[in-house]
Amino acid sequence: MKKNQISPSEWEIMRVIWTNHPITSKEINEMLKEKTTWEISTTKTLIGRLVNKGMIDYELKGRMYVYYPTLSEKECIRNKITELFNQVCSTENKVILKMILEDIPLSLTDIESVEAVIEEKKKTAPAEVVCECVKGQCHCSLNRDLKSL
Ligand SMILES: [Zn+2]
Known part of the structure; x- marks a missing residue:
């Protein structure tokens, strides 16, 4: 998968981060409880992939890592649309x-x-x-x- 290409599961995480940053992995997991059955470990794996893809970044706040997006939701949607029309x-x-x-x-x-x-x-x-x-x-x-x- 190319950089900036986000899987449907990763997109679920991104939507929470776009709406609620800065946010911890635990908080992300809690918010998605209504929609998914993800254990905290799954959420953390997905967050790790998004960090590797450069979609999100993190900083230490107290003893917790908090995450924030590096690209706006608008930019990501625009990239998807551009990709579609290029095809x-x-x-x-x-x-x-x-x-x-x-x-x-x-x-x-x-x-x-x-x-x-x-x-x-x-x-x-x-x-x-x-x-x-x-x-x-x-x-x-x-x-x-x-x-x-
Ligand atoms: Zn043509």
């Missing part, structure tokens, strides 16, 4: 966005704030999004080469 042909961006919008719950106010982003985006939008895929990784890269023959 798909740019001409398919709209398809992913539509899928996301269809699948997630949004309030009327949420939708209005998304519309505001779209309105702003329109001001600088190109007429067309260009495919930059390696030939054979998407249909338009195949068609592009056929057109140039």
Whole structure:
């Protein structure tokens, strides 16, 4: 697993740390009791992995280690999104966005704030999004080469 790639279990820990830092491993374990059956040793193992990945850091506070994030939740989510869009042909961006919008719950106010982003985006939008895929990784890269023959 690449650095900055977080497993679903590690993500559970990160959410607690983002919301409650600085926080001890015992406190993290307590907060996740409602959602998991993790023993403190499991929580500590996951915390150790997050330290190794550079996602969190710690300091000694009294006789306890307290943990805090090195990347914000927003930055981590943005990295995930960037990774997702890098895995798909740019001409398919709209398809992913539509899928996301269809699948997630949004309030009327949420939708209005998304519309505001779209309105702003329109001001600088190109007429067309260009495919930059390696030939054979998407249909338009195949068609592009056929057109140039
Ligand atoms: Zn492409």
